[in-house]
Amino acid sequence: MAFESLSERLNGVFKKLRGKGKLSEADIKAAMREVRMALLEADVNYKVAKDFCAQVSERAMGQEVMESLTPAQQVVKIVNEELTKLMGGEEPQTLHIKNKGQTVMMMCGLQGNGKTTHAAKLGRFYKAQGRRPLLVACDIYRPAAIDQLRIVGEQAGVPVYEMGTEKPEKIAKQAVEYAKDHGYDIVIIDTAGRLQIDDQLMDELVRIKQAVEVDETLLVVDAMSGQEAVNVAKTFNEKVGISGVVLTKTDGDTRGGAALSVLAVTGKPIYFQGTGEKLDALEPFYPARMSSRILGMGDVLSLIEKAQTLQNDKEAEEAAKRMMANKFDMNDMLTQFAQIRKMGGASALLAMMPGANQISSEQMDQIDEKALPHIEAIIYSMTPEERAHPSIINPKRKRRIAAGSGQTVEEVNKLLRQFEAMQKMMKKVKRNPKGFMRGLGGMRGLR
Structure with missing residues (x-):
């Protein structure tokens, strides 16, 4: 975290x-x-x-x-x-996207920091907003770099423009022309990296910026490299001129010094943070929310937004109706576990809750993410009737479910006790929904 x-x-x-x-x-x-x-x-x-x-x-x-x-x-x-x-202040810094014509973004940085993957993540992010992004393969040196961009582009549902090993500046220029002719409004240029900063790398980036009008020069830096990430950002800004930073691997860095230093040292904001390996693991960087998380005040807004992106209004309404009618069953429990996994797992959700900084790293490690598949195996070993009506599960059925799921009868009993506790909570909500909502309303003050 x-x-x-x-x-x-x-x-x-x-x-x-x-x-x-x-x-x-x-x-x-x-x-x-x-x-x-x-x-x-x-x-x-x-x-x-x-x-x-x-x-x-x-x-x-x-x-x-x-x-x-x-x-x-x-x-x-x-x-x-x-x-x-x-x-960076209360409001997040956002990239300026033109309403007409093409917005050209150039991704730059050292090799291995995730430029290619985050180019695809950005493409996916803007496609979800109704834009038509185009990825451009300008890394002509790294073996299989073009293939990698093609693969992640396909996964993100974003097309890739390539010209093999032509000069990067020529590829970039042709790509922008292609985007104009075919109606792509965001052009994301994936450039080559190096293991360390050198003149050859900088010269190439400068030539690309001379060949096309680049609106946003985004430096991709690895949060886990700490202070070195800030030094890299400073050098790139001085030699090439960057407009902002995409901070990767923020889910794996326990220190976070890069995020706190980049703006002060370079004068350039962090626009996005990579929070995992999947192509949807990209979030706008919210300074106020990050500060709240650091101080243990939680990040309830991000938690709500994550939930909203994974569950539409109709699904949420149906789930609420079932809960209020006390019809919550094991099938609903399976659905909830799937949502938790999509949102990054139990520990990721806990990190966004108020008071998370009072939980030690040892306690956080004790949250067993591997328990979810075991619980799912138990539920899948139940018959449709048992899932809908867990109260009919007697000792004989428990032994059969345990054998079918590869778990113990004790684990089956534990799950059933947890389910009963959830049902009791639902009954309390039904009896006093206003009191329950007032309790939730108290969380607003923790923003």
Whole structure:
């Protein structure tokens, strides 16, 4: 989970502050020293960490904190606001897409950071918005690079323009002409990378920008490379000129220093974050939401959006009706598990919930994602009648289900107990739906 170690450290700092009641200047200075160490350990740029802590200290020493009845909460509020500002502000930065003509995007970066895959992800992202994207194969050096783009393009449902091993600038120019003639409104150019920055790579990117009018030059950087990602971004910006960053592998980086440093060091925003290997694992980068997740306030909005993309209004309405009529059965349970898997698994969902930073990495690891297939195997071993009416499952049926699923009778009993607990919860909701909705409404304040 991104920022996991930083989140744990900051939670420890704020816990100490909450235990003090009134805060003195010495308390705030001591807390800021710990915050700075936490940022540095998360691979945040030294100057960025230093300036950030100075800004928070200046605000925390003010009247709003010192005279507050809840000074620790005021400090958390200030840290949240400054983190959001550091990563780009309240609203996410969005790419400027022309209403008429072609918007040309050039993907650049070092080899192995995911340019080709994220070119296809971007194509898929904009296709879902009703656009007509075209991928362009300008990596003529890496073995099978064109084949890879063709494969991921096909998976994303986005066509690929290629001209073999012609000069990249010529391919780019011809591709833009092709897009004009065939009605493609977004052109995404996949360029070559290198294992390290060199003049040959930079010259090629400059020649492409001279051959075609590039609207967005997007640097693809690996979040797991930490501070090195920021150095790469700085160099590319100085030599080629980038408009923004696509940060990949944010699901695997526990430190997150790159996300906190890129804008401050380069002046260029993070537009998107890659959150997994699948082609739908690309999200706009929301600084405010990321800051909330770091501080354990959750990211309920992203959680809701994920759910909405996977379930249409009619499906949601039908599911709600079944629940309210107390008709929730094992088939519905299977459907819920499928939704959880599509949304990244139980641990990914938990990371978006308020208070997630109070769960240790060891506890997070204990969430057994492998349990879902075992539970599904148990349900699939039931007859249609047993799935619809689990109450008829007697000891004899339990033994048969256990044998058919390769699980133990104890595991079957455990699942049935969980199902009964869910049914009881549904009955409570039915008896007092307004009270239930008021409880959910209380989560709004956690945004």
